[in-house]
Amino acid sequence: MANTQPLVPELVDPQVLLTTLQDIFQTSHRVAQHLLSQQAEKMDRLTVETDPLNVQEAFVQLNQKLLANPSQLLQAGLVWWEEYFKLWENIWQRTLQQDVAPLFKPAKSDRRFSHEAWDNVPLFDFIKQFYLMNTLWIQEIVSSVEFEEQHAKNAKKVEFYTRQLLDALAPSNFVATNPEVLYVTIKSGGANLLSGLKNFLADLERGQGQLNIKMTDLAAFQPGKNIAVTAGKVIYQNELMQLIQYTPTTETVHQRPLLIVPPWINKYYILDLRENNSFIKWAVDQGHTVFVISWVNPDERLSDKGFENYLLEGPMAALDAIEWATGIKEVNAVGYCLGGTLLATTLAYMAAKQDQRIVSATFFTTLLDFTHSGELDIFIDDEQLSALEATMNEKGYLDGSKMATTFTLLRANDLIWSFHVNNYLMGKEASAFDLLYWNSDATRMPAKMHSFYLRNMYQKNLLKQPNGITLNGVGIDLSKVKTPAYFVSTQEDHIAPWEGTYQGTQLFDGPVKFVLGGSGHIAGIINPPNKNKYFYLTNPKTKSTKNPETWLKSAKKQEGSWWPDWAEWVREYAGESVPARQPGSAQLPPLEDAPGSYVQVRVIPS
Incomplete structure (x- = not known):
């Protein structure tokens, strides 16, 4: 080793040692009691299921x-x-x-x-x-x-x-x-191992008997204080979402507002972590009147909410509220991951209703054709889905920690074993990191909705088939969508592989642009221009090129963020400049400050 000093063990302060041992004993006692009570509950409802995966x-x-x-x-x-x-x-x-x-x-x-x-x-x-x-x-x-x-x-x-x-x-x-x-x-x-044991027991206790690895200082962040701080107001809410309208930073804004539909598997503020990497703040600064859906963190009371409820009480309700707030019917829309899947479904639903209020659609890392759905596909078969549905039906929802564990397994070295070494072997405390705080802020999924999504989209791949699924009595046919679309995906995405998201470009009838960014599912999307990181690839022959690898071979590489490219593209559909709008209206007075109360509900306590 480079350090040639003799390895002489340091003497541990007896008082520190005593305090640590007392903490370990007390935590161990609490964890043991909780595990025993859990075991008793399991014995009451013992099943023969030994291989749920x-x-x-x-x-x-x-x-x-x-x-x-x-x-x-x-x-x-x-x-x-x-x-x-x-x-x-x-x-x-x-x-x-x-x-x-x-x-x-x-x-x-x-x-x-x-x-x-x-x-x-x-x-x-x-x-x-x-x-x-x-x-x-x-x-x-x-x-x-x-x-x-x-x-x-x-x-x-x-x-x-x-x-x-x-x-x-x-x-x-x-x-x-x-x-x-x-x-x-x-x-x-050995003081590091003693501290590591203390950290391990604390993670067990916080996870209520299941190991919930502390990836970041959970007390270091709070939405509305040092993350998700872009100024705005909640102007509308229903059982499934709050709609946030952000305060303008320019004297004039584009006529057509911008509606962002995030996934409900995670919380929306991945798009608004800090001022210097906030897509929401950046879009506001570009002169957009930005609206964002903040989904509820559901419990058993919303177990019967289905995918069509998310459509009707999500984007469709948001479109009505935006018109009440601004007097403008037409909007540009952005959907991220599952939010993009919902946005595409909404476009097909609206096409069947001859509703043209969304004039352009942008899709961040969105799967519409689930043929190439990556490693998540291994969790989707009849046996695993049946076991998952039994668990969900018992509670009325999918526990957020279950979904978080699935995503964590996809990057085990980064999201499990690195923290095992840091927290348990080195005995260190997790550092403060906003992205990992967001990643730890899990959300639940209503049983009915999540079962429908996994069965009909991931397993059966019915969304890509004309009228393969029906929502609120309307057959969903993506081929009827003529709305101009901008798809952006990332080369290293382990959740929505870009080869799979590319297939979605072939399902619409309108003009489509596909952009391929560097890095992964999060870093490749949250890539502000001022960072000057990564790259993006473009190719104007998206509609005529069915094979993603063929598209890639003739794509043109650009250094830096794709955000300015999107800003130029969406400007064509943004309308003329109008005086800046303050959040809300006489018809929709603001309910509370952004980020609102729905986003504050945590599954696992800090």
Whole structure:
């Protein structure tokens, strides 16, 4: 290691030690009592369900196929031994300080092995490379197995859960094989592990018996105080949403307002975290009269709210309220992720009603054709959906923590294991980070709505089919939508893969522009121009190019944020300049200051 000072354990202050132990004892007692009460409840409603994720069948099929081809296993074993001896030779050469590159390197985005000891100390260099060698070897074996077409989803499950296991077994996750943790443990006399145990028990208690990893300082933020602070008023509300109108920052504004429909899987203020990265604030500064739907965080009282309720009490109700507030019928609309799916559904509903109040539509990372829905697809089959529906029907809603866990698994190294090391092994407190606070601010989903969405869109992919679904007596046909549309997706999106979102551009009858940004589902969208980060790709031949890879090959790259490109595009539909409008009207007097009260309801306490 670079630090050559002797590792002399520090003496722990007896009073600090006593206080920590008392906290651990008291928290352990509370957690144990809660777990016992939970166990009693479970015994009262014991079921025979032992595999709710329906994983066992996939791995049984994998084992059967591997055992049916022993020559393949033998060849894989020979490859392993060959790689193993090469690794020993490589480590020996590096130990002798020969100018030899490591055989196995982590990806540039992999921060687990960033400490210098992973490269400079031969023992940890070997541990790192041995782990990476085995990871690659196992993944190659798993990916080489061919599943029948009807079991293609099982192939995805095997690859996904194999990766989860390999991530969990990384040497960075254990005290004895993580050089940074080992150094701190010896130096502090184990005080870091004591603090880590305290953090672990606190996370168990906050999650009411389930581990809820603290990713950020939950007391450091509060919507309306230091996040979601763009000035505005709640001008309308119903059971499902509050409608916020923002205070203008320009003397004149575009004639047509801008309506933003966020997803209800998360809270809207991802679009309004801080002033310097707020899409909402930026849009207001561009002269738009911005309205945002802030969805309710539902409980069992709203269990019977369906997808059509979200349509009627969401965008449709918002359009009426905007007209009452501004006197203007026509708007430009933006939908983010599931909010975009709802927006597209609303456009088809309005097309059937010959309602033309939305003159342009923008879709952020939105799936309309769910053929290529990414790794979330592995959670969508009859067995898992039936188990999920049973849980939802019991409570009347899907617990927000369940959905948060699903998304967290998609990026386990970043959102689970990095905090395991920081919080539990290093014994550190989570730092204050606005994005992670938002990510931890989970929302529930009404049982009826969420079941409809997962069954009809994710599983059966009926939204893309003309009249495949019916809402409020109206067949939904996206091919009837003539509204000009702007699609923006991101190359590294793990929730809505851009190849899948691109397919949505082929479903509308009107003019379409597709833009592909850098980074992922959040960072690629929340990318203000002043950051000068990432890039975006454009290609005017979207409508005539059905294949996304073909579109990509001839796309033109632009550095920086796509926001100005969108601003130029939407300006064509924004109308003339008019005097700036203050929130509300005589017909709709403001109810409260933004961000409103709906957004303040938390599933898990801070």
